[in-house]
Amino acid sequence: IKSTLSVDLNNQISKIDPRIWGSFTEHLGRCVYEGIYQPDHPTADEDGFRKDVIDAVKKLKVPLIRYPGGNFVSGYNWEDGIGPKDQRPKRLDLAWRSLETNQFGLHEFMKWCAKVDAKPDMAVNLGTRGVDEARNLVEYCNFPKGTYWSDLRRKNGAEKPFNIKVWSVGNEMDGDWQVGHKTAHEYGCLVHETAKAMRLVDPSVELVACGSSNHQNATFGSWEETVLDNAFDDVDYLSLHQYYDNFDDNLSEFLGKSVDFDRFITGVVAICDSVAARKRSTKQINLAFDEWNVWYHSMGDDKKQKPWTQAPHLLEDHYNFEDALLVGSLAITLLKHADRVKIGCLAQLINVIAPIMTNTTGDPSVWYQTIFYPFMQVSNFGQGIALKPDTDVPTYKAKDYEVPYTDSIATYNPETHETVVFIVNKSTNKVPFTLNLSNAKFDHVVDATQFAGYDIHQTNEDQSMGLEPLKRVTVEENQAKAELAPLSWNMIRIS
């Protein structure tokens, strides 16, 4: 097998919206409590935020973080999380059958976002609540002063408005598991009215409507169409969610899921454009892939958890090496759609199906999962412009797809003048790789790394897994050459 990627600086997919490398923190399990917030932890700062976690999150450079859910938001009263902490109510969180103390809420999240250099993507509850709470929340967050909600924010310590730009209007409202689940028509009408009220308070907000929870859902397709039929002019983005599993322990099928991911995006783009065409509209609805990852390792354990506890160990997948390869491949797929996917959220960020894990006590206090490494590299270096990939590589047959043995893309960053190539080798053989780059000059390798050589089931609790140099990358004229290790994630930066 040989693999060639040819790109031309003049043949671009699009500028990459940095928000494509966002993430997600939900009041779920130990994401907030024992993750973000643990006042009695040795590393806790004056706000009770774990500094070890802040440092780890900063390594991922996530520009946007969705909050407070997820399924959680559909039963959440945002007012419970503001004001003096000793007066905040303890509630049942119906989504995860846990106890919510509300010791962490809106102001704490905004403070924490500033500490990790990220902007919020605030979700509103369209499950048990609706237009009124959503418009109040926008007023509380974004209105300068002189009204009931804006003055309450000031009284609670935030003189300046939070100016939250990105808002998720509900969460997975197509799913029957969602508290307050709706039909597409009900939800579409509700988004129309909610968005209208939110924009009346602050016309500068950017709104994300819920697409399908996954494309296997029976209503996928018709859901998107109906929601957009009702709310096309009111929203800017439609969301996509997708998680993959490998319950069958079938490596080639599992790594082929990036093709499924790609088709899902292509399908939703087609639906957005067909609604636009029917409406004779020139408006383009872009996509927010605001939940994506692998999720399945913890599902058995989660069923055994006792309900109604605080910060239970839920969704604590320990990711293995093959998961990192798929996550890398999904990230490459997002870049291939950078013209339409403007927001992405790796779901999630800490402890819950997450790249970053914490121990409540002891050493190490924070550890990095396998998926941390490819995500860190795309979020740090997959910036600038995505170049159209012209690939020459054989494929293998999976159940539903032809899967290329390698998945690759190149980005060009005009600020650093670096071309960065990301490649996953899904084959169990070494693969000679060639990059042909037209209309750009480069003469040296800035950095080349690989994540390779591990058993596909190896996990990283002992922190023995990590990136290592990819040796013998050669550069001449407009060509770079490397040898990809069997089953590997690779990044080559050239300038």
Ligand code: AHR
């Ligand atoms: O990320 C975990 C859960 O997955 C979210 O709460 C929900 O939106 C999705 O089903």
